[in-house]
Amino acid sequence: MSAAPRRPQRSTPRTSRNGNNRTAARTSAHSIDRVALLAHQLRTPLSAINALAQGLIRRADRLNPKDIRAKAEKIWRASLRLDELIETILSYTRATAGGIVLNPSEFNLEELIRRACREQGGLEPDRPFRLQIRGLPEIVIGDPILLEQALVIVVSNAMKYSWPDQPIEVSTRRRGSMIRIVVKDRGLGIPERDLPFIKQPFFRAQNVRKLPGTGLGLSLAWYILKLHGGDLEIESQEGHGTKITMIVPETNTVGLSYSI
Numbered sequence: 001m002s003a004a005p006r007r008p009q010r011s012t013p014r015t016s017r018n019g020n021n022r023t024a025a026r027t028s029a030h031s032i033d034r035v036a037l038l039a040h041q042l043r044t045p046l047s048a049i050n051a052l053a054q055g056l057i058r059r060a061d062r063l064n065p066k067d068i069r070a071k072a073e074k075i076w077r078a079s080l081r082l083d084e085l086i087e088t089i090l091s092y093t094r095a096t097a098g099g100i101v102l103n104p105s106e107f108n109l110e111e112l113i114r115r116a117c118r119e120q121g122g123l124e125p126d127r128p129f130r131l132q133i134r135g136l137p138e139i140v141i142g143d144p145i146l147l148e149q150a151l152v153i154v155v156s157n158a159m160k161y162s163w164p165d166q167p168i169e170v171s172t173r174r175r176g177s178m179i180r181i182v183v184k185d186r187g188l189g190i191p192e193r194d195l196p197f198i199k200q201p202f203f204r205a206q207n208v209r210k211l212p213g214t215g216l217g218l219s220l221a222w223y224i225l226k227l228h229g230g231d232l233e234i235e236s237q238e239g240h241g242t243k244i245t246m247i248v249p250e251t252n253t254v255g256l257s258y259s260i
């Protein structure tokens with residue numbers, strides 16, 4: 001991940017007598033900001049669970065089974081969001097400590113893609129999901145758990161950053177020994193000026209600030225693909241949509257070493 005372009009620093013470290021202290025203070029303030037951001041993101045789904053559960057308790061006698069089901073589903077979705085956030089934060093922490101290693105095995109990539117899309121699509125039953133899976137070998141060698149995590153990150157972004165009635169298209173292609181998994185949405189898109197920084201941990205584009213998120217998912221997905229000897233390509237047009245291509249080698253048994 002060290003190859004991600006960094007947004008230029010506004011000022012260089014000061015060289016005055018207290019320069020080191022000031023730099024350290026700034027770094028520590030920056031870390032605190034990040035911890036605060038993560039805590040805030042965790043609190044959002046937790047508050048929803050709290051409010052919905054209290055509503056259920058208070059009004060249990062007056063609610064019909066349909067209402068109870070609707071509220072329970074909302075609680076379930078918020079708990080999934082919380083779980084996903086915690087998983088991303090833990091994986092990111094492991095990745096920064098160099099603690100994610102490939103555990104390669106043979107697996108069927110088509111099954112993996114179909115399962116991940118079915119599970120994500122199940123969270124928004126009215127969302128059109130178009131799958132066009134072709135050109136895949138019977139067996140791929142890689143880490144199926146990590147690759148599924150990367151795919152879920154990319155697909156859930158496509159869902160989060162587009163309206164629920166807009167389709168998500170997932171397709172595959174093969175170029176030589178490389179497999180390309182393409183996830184396309186017709187959502188908010190990424191502003192051109194933010195695009196060069198979008199794989200950086202904690203970076204979020206200007207146009208999504210009102211939506212929840214940590215800015216860790218995409219950098220983690222990129223990291224997972226790099227570990228496989230693959231890559232993550234992003235094309236996007238603000239207001240029109242985003243196309244993310246996951247490039248996965250057909251066989252990878254030796255993990256490369258990368259650090260965020």
Ligand SMILES: Nc1ncnc2c1ncn2[C@@H]1O[C@H](COP(=O)(O)OP(=O)(O)O)[C@@H](O)[C@H]1O
Nearest residue numbers: 157158161189204205213214215216217218242
């Ligand atoms: N499909 C997409 N459409 C629009 N913007 C996206 C999409 N995927 C990622 N992004 C942008 O990239 C940023 C980083 O993504 P990610 O690391 O998953 O963080 P977040 O927690 O904000 O979703 C997002 O905040 C958003 O600005």
Ligand SMILES: [Mg+2]
Nearest residue numbers: 157213217218
């Ligand atoms: Mg995300």
